Amino acid sequence: MDIYNQIGELGVAGVTIPEEYGGAGLSYQDLCVVLSELAKSSVSYAVTLSVSTMSQSILAEFGNEEQKKKYLPALTSGEEIAAFALSESHSGSDAAALKTTAKKVEGGYILNGTKMWITSGGIAKTYIVMARTGEEGHKGISAFIVRDGAEGFSYGKKENKMGWKVSPTRELVFENCFVPEEDLLQTEGMGFKIALSALDRGRITIGSIAVGLAQRALDEAVKYALDRKQFNQAIFDFQGLQFMMTDMATEVECSRLLVEEAARNFDNGIKNQKVACMAKLKATDTAMKVTTDAVQVLGGVGYTSEYPVERFMRDAKVLQIVEGTNQIQKVVIGRCLKKEYAQ
Template sequence: MTISAEGLQPVRRTLPTPEARDLLDLVRELIQREIAPGADAEEAAGVFPRALFRRLSATGLLGLPYAQEYGGGEQPYEVYLQVLEELAAARLTVGLGASVHTLACHGLAGFGAKEQRAEWLPAMLGEGLLGAYALSEPAAGSDAASLRTRAVRDGDEWILNGTKAWITHGGIADFYTVMARTGGDGPDGITAFLVPGDAAGLSAAAPERKMGMNGSPTAQLHFDGVRVPDTRRLGEEGAGLRLALAALDSGRLGIAACSIGVAQAAFTTALAFTLERKQFGKPVADFQGLRFMLADLATQIEAGRALYLAAARLRDAGEPFGRQAAMAKLFCSDTAMRVATDAVQLMGGYGYTADFPAERYMREAKVLQIVEGTNQIQRAVIASRLTGIGNGGGKARSGGRG
């Protein structure tokens, strides 16, 4: 049969400027040419597309929300997040990788001195570098304020010792935004540093063996007497956790957008299958039970997209958006898991095989409920901010994974 279903067409987007519409067209062309064709095979083989990230950097797609003065695209988050959604729908390793890179640049862009931004930010935004964000540790995940990696001042340098865990791009990144303890226990003793990926004494463990996202390396980082000059300290001493959590508010919007991308990809795969697959002489999409499932999934995707975009517009307007970011991350990642699971169910045995990407979407969706703060932490943050009861609105809670 000839398929002309509306649900199989590209997502119709409302973008604020002609420039943004041209940007999205560029992204879609790049996806069709350089990302989508090899996504399934490269994920199955565990291949990280390093050359592709250099290409994304050269085209400006790794610096979209940052200032043009430093080589960024100066796009609003409303636009940047929709680009992430498109990238994640094509391949989550790419979409989430772009989000992590943006997160890694946030500390320098938002808290660095002007001289620091001028020296390092252009290369991070448009000259092929890839970043990572190092907050979590083996014993400090949701409770970020208990981290133990320590930085000790030695004249004009700092010496870092400790271990970071669950670091996306761990071992392959060109730079790391690292949170380390420079003072006493608690949230006020943490400072942020920009550490080069080739620093002496910095090493990475073997990548974790994961359920999904096999193309994206996740590894522990070991700091063994790593020396960094004080000029690579970001912000004031003791202000590192504030920097980290501010970055995570924005990072959660990135995860929300990636989640809707995965959900959209899973839905489109299932919809196409149910329109083509026939049982009892008619497409299985013609059975009421499956039609209602499709309707529910499409509704959840649209609701998630509207939620993350509403939070993005608050951010773009300079309004508080942390609670809405947590809501978006919670709802969108739960939606991705629900849609991906139901997509497999809609496809029956075919959905369970690696011949179709539905099973990959299901495996990948799970991690989105964990990264940038587990969804249990998101609920705690939301409730605390709504009621004023708790740990000050989640100030020491991150649930962050690098």
């Protein structure tokens, strides 16, 4: 938390949130720069910031004045972290199948169910929780604000992961947890729309984290290759290896441009889901490829924790899974293509 608090002191804990709630009032293009730079050192911190900012954006866009004033300042200042709870054990990609219930009672709702894979679970203070208030499918889902410490709300299993070691991923357990009426976001049935709008942002921010990570892996690979000598010459000058690095650099540049385009669209209010999905897909696949190749360029030492590239490779993998797996990005791109060409 002390390091996260310092991110707040730098003024970047709520980059896109309006200044009146303590944010920096900047754009998604600006947020991408912040996340990319942070990801060059730590994807875990970048992801913590990205998810907290996404949850703040939900409050800023869908919250009423009272909710915004109550919850945003502690988040934009970096004193607290926010989390986004959609996934459950049986509903990941098929998020609309979620089973956590919110039963209407006098003065509020009673939540029951378990959320899984929640980034910052246990360290976040404010949770945006999707639960079912009505019929099956996406129309029966509502969004709630739940605070750490609420009666009937506890933390379950903490995942032991391949990467993102600093970012806790944890279950949230709701057992007859009372949530007051004033902590419902918008109206009943708006939850899935709110969740989808968050994921639109998540594609861009996860893409920018992937770009920063891939850039750092490329930097490490080139620096090492220029310095390391075998057969009396720098290994950079072996064409077989040099072409690998030219490919890495080209892919990183393509990814950066695509993510920038997606962020620019978002900032200008242009809804282009196809480009946003392409940006997430391309940037995260690139991060996986480039970090893996960076380990190869460094040879044996690349596989050890003395150099950071093995961590980069582990941290890259899950970027292809979160905020809509890369297969789901392809499903959406395919849908867009079909619509486009049918017209």
